[in-house]
Amino acid sequence: MDDTPPPAPANDFAEDRRPSKSQIKRDMLALLDLGRELISLPPAKLAQLPLDEPLRDAIALAQRINSNEGRRRQVHYVGKLMRQADVPALRAQLSLWANGSRDQTRTMHRLEALRDRLIDSDEALTQLLERFPGLDIQSLRAQIRAARKEARDNTALPQGREPARKHFRALFQTLKTLDFEDETF
Missing domain, CATH: 1.10.60.30 (PSPTO4464-like domains)
Incomplete structure (x- = not known):
């Protein structure tokens, strides 16, 4: 008989390092809320934010849509585009505007x-x-x-x-x- 201990389970906790589905959903809802906040801004303030062109266009379109369902879909599209945006910089600027320096x-x-x-x-x-x-x-x-x-x-x-x-x-x-x-x- 071999006296070597049995091999340890191959559980390297890779699954534990991934965010949970609930965390991913919370993150997406936070981006959606940030997108709604951006949509409510006047154009002069939007021009001061570091937004890429597709996101800026999507926000401008969402501001013009009057239909509830169309606006909802556009808000979700803005939320999707927010994944590539510089979210900390946007939140910092919005906080500065809201609270003052x-x-x-x-x-x-x-x-x-x-x-x-x-x-x-x-x-x-x-x-x-x-x-x-x-x-x-x-x-x-x-x-x-x-x-x-x-x-x-x-x-x-x-x-x-x-x-x-x-x-x-x-x-x-x-x-x-x-x-x-x-x-x-």
Whole structure:
């Protein structure tokens, strides 16, 4: 008799590495949902996305179809074409449009805080002028004075009246034009 152990089963778990049918179906439904989202976008935003020409044409056709069954079939065709698309890039761009960039939000908050400091004290204006010597000082001071007056007038408003925000917003728009390359201001 041979004392060698019997050969191990030839089960290399190749089947376990394949995605299940359920996972494949979930992936296809996710692509279908992404395709529906792309179909709902306006043409200007679609032009900004990295789509190949057949997918772009299929989306444009789906947007023009009014028949429910025809549109459903076209949506499924778009979902099929989505298999070759750069899905992570598309999702990233859609997320950016939907939620906005964290950097943009952070910048807007910094600008709002700067605007509030400019309205509250002249020291912030001095610091701003040191950092940006080419600013139109007269125009900026006029905007700050108008925003301060607007703030004082708003505190005296009777209950239920909307406060004026015209100069407050104009000062913010002026600050948005400045180029803040770092976050130290």
